[in-house]
Amino acid sequence: MAQERTIALDAMIASLLEEKKYNTLKDVFSTMAAADIAALFEDLPESSLPLLFRLLPKELAADTFVEMEPEQQELLITGFSDAELRDMVDELYVDDAADIVEEMPANVVSRILQQADPEKRRMINEILHYPEDSAGSIMTTEYVSLLPQRTVEEAIRRIRRVGVDKETINTCFVVDEKRKLLGTLTIRALILAEDGTQLETLMTPNAVAVTTTEDQETVAGQLAKYDLTSIPVVDGEDRLVGIVTIDDAVDVLVEEATEDIEKMAAITPSDRPYLKTSVWEVWKQRIPWLLLLMISATFTGMIITSFEDALSKLVILTAYIPMLMDTGGNSGSQASVSIIRSLSLGEVELSDIFRVIWKEFRVSILCGLSLALVGFLKLLLLDGMLWTTEYNGVAVALVVSGTLLMTVIAAKLIGCTLPLLAKKIGLDPAVCASPFITTMVDALSLLIYFGVATAVLHI
Amino acid sequence: MAQERTIALDAMIASLLEEKKYNTLKDVFSTMAAADIAALFEDLPESSLPLLFRLLPKELAADTFVEMEPEQQELLITGFSDAELRDMVDELYVDDAADIVEEMPANVVSRILQQADPEKRRMINEILHYPEDSAGSIMTTEYVSLLPQRTVEEAIRRIRRVGVDKETINTCFVVDEKRKLLGTLTIRALILAEDGTQLETLMTPNAVAVTTTEDQETVAGQLAKYDLTSIPVVDGEDRLVGIVTIDDAVDVLVEEATEDIEKMAAITPSDRPYLKTSVWEVWKQRIPWLLLLMISATFTGMIITSFEDALSKLVILTAYIPMLMDTGGNSGSQASVSIIRSLSLGEVELSDIFRVIWKEFRVSILCGLSLALVGFLKLLLLDGMLWTTEYNGVAVALVVSGTLLMTVIAAKLIGCTLPLLAKKIGLDPAVCASPFITTMVDALSLLIYFGVATAVLHI
Numbered sequence: 001m002a003q004e005r006t007i008a009l010d011a012m013i014a015s016l017l018e019e020k021k022y023n024t025l026k027d028v029f030s031t032m033a034a035a036d037i038a039a040l041f042e043d044l045p046e047s048s049l050p051l052l053f054r055l056l057p058k059e060l061a062a063d064t065f066v067e068m069e070p071e072q073q074e075l076l077i078t079g080f081s082d083a084e085l086r087d088m089v090d091e092l093y094v095d096d097a098a099d100i101v102e103e104m105p106a107n108v109v110s111r112i113l114q115q116a117d118p119e120k121r122r123m124i125n126e127i128l129h130y131p132e133d134s135a136g137s138i139m140t141t142e143y144v145s146l147l148p149q150r151t152v153e154e155a156i157r158r159i160r161r162v163g164v165d166k167e168t169i170n171t172c173f174v175v176d177e178k179r180k181l182l183g184t185l186t187i188r189a190l191i192l193a194e195d196g197t198q199l200e201t202l203m204t205p206n207a208v209a210v211t212t213t214e215d216q217e218t219v220a221g222q223l224a225k226y227d228l229t230s231i232p233v234v235d236g237e238d239r240l241v242g243i244v245t246i247d248d249a250v251d252v253l254v255e256e257a258t259e260d261i262e263k264m265a266a267i268t269p270s271d272r273p274y275l276k277t278s279v280w281e282v283w284k285q286r287i288p289w290l291l292l293l294m295i296s297a298t299f300t301g302m303i304i305t306s307f308e309d310a311l312s313k314l315v316i317l318t319a320y321i322p323m324l325m326d327t328g329g330n331s332g333s334q335a336s337v338s339i340i341r342s343l344s345l346g347e348v349e350l351s352d353i354f355r356v357i358w359k360e361f362r363v364s365i366l367c368g369l370s371l372a373l374v375g376f377l378k379l380l381l382l383d384g385m386l387w388t389t390e391y392n393g394v395a396v397a398l399v400v401s402g403t404l405l406m407t408v409i410a411a412k413l414i415g416c417t418l419p420l421l422a423k424k425i426g427l428d429p430a431v432c433a434s435p436f437i438t439t440m441v442d443a444l445s446l447l448i449y450f451g452v453a454t455a456v457l458h459i
Numbered sequence: 460m461a462q463e464r465t466i467a468l469d470a471m472i473a474s475l476l477e478e479k480k481y482n483t484l485k486d487v488f489s490t491m492a493a494a495d496i497a498a499l500f501e502d503l504p505e506s507s508l509p510l511l512f513r514l515l516p517k518e519l520a521a522d523t524f525v526e527m528e529p530e531q532q533e534l535l536i537t538g539f540s541d542a543e544l545r546d547m548v549d550e551l552y553v554d555d556a557a558d559i560v561e562e563m564p565a566n567v568v569s570r571i572l573q574q575a576d577p578e579k580r581r582m583i584n585e586i587l588h589y590p591e592d593s594a595g596s597i598m599t600t601e602y603v604s605l606l607p608q609r610t611v612e613e614a615i616r617r618i619r620r621v622g623v624d625k626e627t628i629n630t631c632f633v634v635d636e637k638r639k640l641l642g643t644l645t646i647r648a649l650i651l652a653e654d655g656t657q658l659e660t661l662m663t664p665n666a667v668a669v670t671t672t673e674d675q676e677t678v679a680g681q682l683a684k685y686d687l688t689s690i691p692v693v694d695g696e697d698r699l700v701g702i703v704t705i706d707d708a709v710d711v712l713v714e715e716a717t718e719d720i721e722k723m724a725a726i727t728p729s730d731r732p733y734l735k736t737s738v739w740e741v742w743k744q745r746i747p748w749l750l751l752l753m754i755s756a757t758f759t760g761m762i763i764t765s766f767e768d769a770l771s772k773l774v775i776l777t778a779y780i781p782m783l784m785d786t787g788g789n790s791g792s793q794a795s796v797s798i799i800r801s802l803s804l805g806e807v808e809l810s811d812i813f814r815v816i817w818k819e820f821r822v823s824i825l826c827g828l829s830l831a832l833v834g835f836l837k838l839l840l841l842d843g844m845l846w847t848t849e850y851n852g853v854a855v856a857l858v859v860s861g862t863l864l865m866t867v868i869a870a871k872l873i874g875c876t877l878p879l880l881a882k883k884i885g886l887d888p889a890v891c892a893s894p895f896i897t898t899m900v901d902a903l904s905l906l907i908y909f910g911v912a913t914a915v916l917h918i
Binding site for chain 1: 795898
């Protein structure tokens with residue numbers, strides 16, 4: 001339904017534009033949310049963009065600009081006069097301005113920074129100088145700070161004076177003269193308190209804070225854990241240098257979950273939406289892993305060829321290779337994915353490794369026994385009827401179900417320890433999920449299979 | 460580091476408790492955040508819980524209670540006197556109270572509802588009556604509503620009077636006498652406006668709203684998309700019935716990402732953290748899929764046995780089965796996972812199906828050709844040296860690389876269409892990710908492999 005509405009809107013805007021009904025367009029846009037206008041602009045011809053964009057009121061224009069794709073932002077900036085660009089940069093929050101600057105080519109960046117007033121230029125440069133994905137790089141420096149000796153009345157007066165330029169006033173920050181963070185104060189507490197109350201007695205001391213170099217995922221996790229709408233960012237001396245607001249934290253949480261999912265599926269993460277990524281880029285995200293995994297399958301090939309005599313004597317054994325490998329792979333990735341997600345959410349720590357192994361060991365015994373039992377019955381009762389092959393009955397069924405049990409145990413133990421070991425040595429746990437584990441478990445399950453077959457069937 | 464600190468804190472609390480230093484404990488707790496106290500309580504012996512809990516000041520006690528596990532909540536409630544329970548329920552926000560009621564056994568529920576005042580009882584029951592995972596079930600009915608004719612000064616006076624019982628005052632909601640939603644008004648706009656301004660001229664009309672039956676994931680997505688800290692929930696007649704706040708939306712986003720990840724790895728989702736889920740429950744989450752996938756592998760077995768003559772003549776063909784199946788499986792799950800995540804994030808719609816297929820087709824040609832080329836060279840140059848088998852040179856290399864190309868194309872097309880088809884018929888796209896696609900792709904890649912082998916090698 002949302003889709004249909006957008007299509008109808010496209011057509012409406014296009015015909016209003018053709019009829020040059022600019023005042024109507026202005027009215028229409030002013031009823032819309034910035035994110036929706038940006039989405040609409042993407043579907044309209046690029047040539048109409050500068051004209052349409054100029055119909056937006058100042059603040060809405062800035063909000064819409066922030067929501068647009070880098071290509072369109074660049075197109076617009078290139079068309080802006082210096083005065084227009086100055087107005088736009090003036091309206092942007094400093095963290096959004098820094099995000100945009102990061103995506104633009106050098107000549108556009110220098111134009112943007114030229115048009116920013118000196119204070120804003122300083123703040124943008126400050127944010128840009130923090131490492132990517134750190135708290136410093138996603139924070140804003142536009143927050144309300146208050147001194148602890150002030151009263152509620154004075155604080156509200158100050159907020160009314162400076163608040164319009166701040167990204168949020170929902171939480172204010174109490175600092176001493178050296179900008180050392182003393183506590184936080186919600187606008188709610190301020191509004192509900194008596195006018196004469198001193199902020200010192202009203203604020204939340206020991207507020208949760210993060211340092212500028214903290215990883216953005218941890219920062220977002222803190223906001224989620226403590227149900228905050230913003231979190232203070234401090235430097236090494238506990239001085240307040242910025243804040244991270246919940247809207248940016250939500251973006252980080254969604255982005256990091258997507259990255260984890262992509263890594264688990266052997267895709268190099270990209271921060272562009274699927275439909276906007278070119279075929280070549282998608283290929284580049286996917287082919288390295290496919291090649292690596294194809295080449296690492298050389299091991300499974302070597303194992304099979306070294307047992308080729310046994311296999312040519314009893315081809316029925318070949319028929320169970322896919323099933324054993326897939327069951328092993330699935331068992332392993334169940335364990336690894338559970339652990340990887342728990343690590344991301346902070347539910348499992350490195351120090352839990354022995355608890356994890358002990359739990360997976362018991363789960364793998366249960367799963368292995370269930371599969372072995374059902375597999376044994378399936379081989380005896382079903383496969384003999386379905387398959388057109390000379391069949392060795394109970395002995396082969398024993399080999400297959402024994403292999404199932406051992407493979408599942410091995411797969412789950414590998415699946416749960418690899419991510420923890422990866423984290424231990426500073427690698428990303430998500431990268432070693434299913435595909436890697438599949439390769440290891442494939443090789444292992446074949447070795448177990450042929451080992452058991454040789455022992456039981458004497459081939 | 461956080462871990463070490465918690466351990467040290469455990470020991471400190473335990474020894475303070477033993478020395479009966481209750482006032483010190485009180486002071487220590489009052490410096491801590493609710494989420495941290497709840498985590499600490501989990502690691503302490505259950506018997507000390509009621510005593511420790513009673514040391515918390517009223518509001519902090521309620522906040523901590525909300526963060527605790529259901530088992531511990533039940534333990535505490537059972538030990539509460541009616542008066543204590545009444546105080547607690549009084550402090551709880553109504554959406555949190557409804558969440559707790561949902562987790563408790565019937566006798567505890569009736570005690571809770573008995574102790575709630577009639578208005579709160581009505582609100583809890585209202586929330587409970589909405590379907591699970593709907594906007595209605597996660598909303599709160601404690602918000603600030605304002606009439607459009609009022610002035611800023613009147614509004615602030617009203618907020619000061621009623622705000623203390625509301626979950627948020629950061630956004631207020633403008634409604635007419637029939638509670639029809641007219642617009643939203645941030646506390647920021649109120650604070651920064653002139654005292655005499657009418658709310659009607661200040662509010663954001665056409666505010667984004669959701670209906671009570673909307674899926675919680677969509678609601679959370681709307682909050683994220685429009686950078687909101689709360690979103691109004693309306694009934695069929697556009698009357699305001701509640702709001703969803705950003706903290707609950709963040710929980711939904713994290714929870715839904717975890718569910719998607721678990722489904723992709725063939726795990727039935729659970730809402731309990733890994734280490735708190737019993738071995739039996741983990742087994743129950745995992746075994747149905749393993750059994751299903753093991754049994755569906757019967758097809759691959761049937762395909763192999765029907766080609767057993769060919770395989771016994773040229774065992775080298777068996778050696779490439781794992782590689783071909785894994786490459787197919789990985790290619791397919793790359794495509795399916797990209798589409799599933801894009802569907803979740805609203806970046807891809809059902810109507811994009813042909814764009815998606817066309818894109819995956821081109822990507823699969825690129826990936827397939829790269830793999831076929833590298834595979835061909837690897838077979839000719841590397842495998843002949845490494846593997847101990849009689850070897851058929853160029854012909855086998857052609858068969859394997861031709862199969863690679865076709866398998867990758869088939870796998871990517873299946874991988875991208877299955878999730879879209881699942882969504883079309885109302886199933887969960889995530890459930891048909893890697894494991895299902897692996898099974899289908901396994902069968903298909905074997906058919907292609909044996910088909911090509913029969914044609915080229917005349918076996």
